[in-house]
Amino acid sequence: MTPVDVVLIGRNEGARLVAALASIRGAARQVVYVDSGSTDDSLAEARRAGATVVALDLGCPFTAARARNAGFAALSEPQFVQFIDGDCALVPGYLGRARAHLEDNPKTGLVTGWRSEIRRDASLYNQLADFEWRRPAGEILACGGDMMVRAEAFRAVGGFDPTVIAAEDDEFCTRLRKAGWRLERIPQEMTRHDADMHRFGQWWTRAVRTGHGFAQVGALHPEYFTKERRRVLVYGLALPLVIAGGLLWWPLAPLGLAVYAANYLRTVRGLRREGLPRGEALRHGLLLALSKIPNLIGMATYHWRRGRNAQMRIIEYK
Template sequence: MTPVDVVLIGRNEGARLVAALDSVLGAARQLVYVDSGSTDSSVAEAEQRGATVVSLDMTTPFTAARARNAGFDALTDPQIVLFIDGDCALVPGFLDAARAHLQSNPKLGLVTGWRSEIHRDASLYNQLCDWEWRRPAGKIDACGGDMMVRAEAWQQVGGMNPQVIAAEDDEFCTRLRKAGWQLDRIPVEMTRHDANMLSFRQWWRRAVRTGHGFAQVGHLHPEYFRRERKRALIYGAAVPLLIPVSVVISWWLPLILLTIYELNYLRTAQGLIRDGLPSDEAFRHAFLLTLSKFPNLIGMAQFHVRRRTGRAMRIIEYK
């Protein structure tokens, strides 16, 4: 049976990291923890559990992609690597199921599963995260940071791009597909995540980060996130700019433009209900998804300003 190595990444995750470490003990041949400048007891907790600890150089901007690359590089003769974020705990049974699925098809470069929120109902924002994680099983274009990867595939594409600060997993998956690898999601519980997103401010910053990812990954792969960028430009910029202009033309034109948001909200809610969300949750989530176009646009603008001015691509934290 091919051994599986585990790479955990984190920064000041506290009890969440302890749970993540404990969830993989005994399941991995090698366990590497990559720390991005923690000031809590993260490094000590990892060392206590026998993990190889890699502390990133603080003079270079931290990114999750950079951390995962460092974790992979610290492994000895990796063959299959399971990457997990430090705020996630591995669900028993996933590792074996994912390994078996990966080995069943030599064209498979990556396998993922279902992530869910530990405290789903602690906030509307946690509920929204939980919905985002629950995607259909089968062949996929991309996945989040929790993934089992064939080492050969990782090495072929050069790992992750350390300059990508958000949606780095999407960018990595896009290069995998372009290199001819297949990506699958199996219908198995994979990890339990603790978003701990309890305020509107946290949600807003996360949505800004998402927009930055839309723009940066889209800059590298123009065909990817095209629809998301278009929506942000229409609902976050074009319609708001047209509203004051339309006042000059006629008093009723702004009202028509405002109905565009209402229609988008209703269409989004209906789509969420079709996906299985209870109607009360669907309408609350639809409000945030409609509103998200504005912070998404801000994030997109931040990327292009950074790109044009040569500023460092620093992470946008929401916790």
């Protein structure tokens, strides 16, 4: 049976990290916790749980990609590595199912499962995050940071790109696919996540970070995130300019608003087809329509940083 090791990354996760460590206990051969400058008791809690602790150098910008690479490097002769974010708890039995899938499918370089929110209905923003996680099983283009990776595949592509501050998992997955590896989501519960988003400002900042990822990963892989970037430019930039143009010629404003309304209704219908209740679909549709503006800010932030050769620093929403 192929051994499974776990790399857990975090920063000031508090009780969430304690729960994550408890969920891993006894399930893996090696557990490495990588800390990105926590000021709480994260390091002590990880040591208390028996994990190998890696504290990242404070002199370099923190990124999830950098943390995962450091965790992988700290493992002894890894074969299958499960990466987990510090605000997630592992679902019992998942590691065994993911391991079996990799053992049975040697061309598969990465396996993921279903992530769900621990407190889904605590806020509209948690609900939206929960919906984002629930994607169909089968072959996939990319997944989030909770994933089991074949060490051979990880090494073949050089791990994560530590300069990518958002959507680093998409970027990593894209290089895996280009290297000929298959990526799959199996129909199994994998982790329980605690987004802990209760304020509009948290959601807005998260959407800014998402836009930064669209731009940065798109610059590295122009064929990826093309639809997402196009939507942001249309609904986050072009249409607001059309509406603003109504100050000069009034018919432009209602025209732009009508396009927004049509897009909103189309989004709601799509959410309803995917199984969301009507009330949730109406509310989620508003956030998805509005998200193009902070996405645009994130994209502009990336291009501003790139143009000035500035450091790509993480954008934290909690």
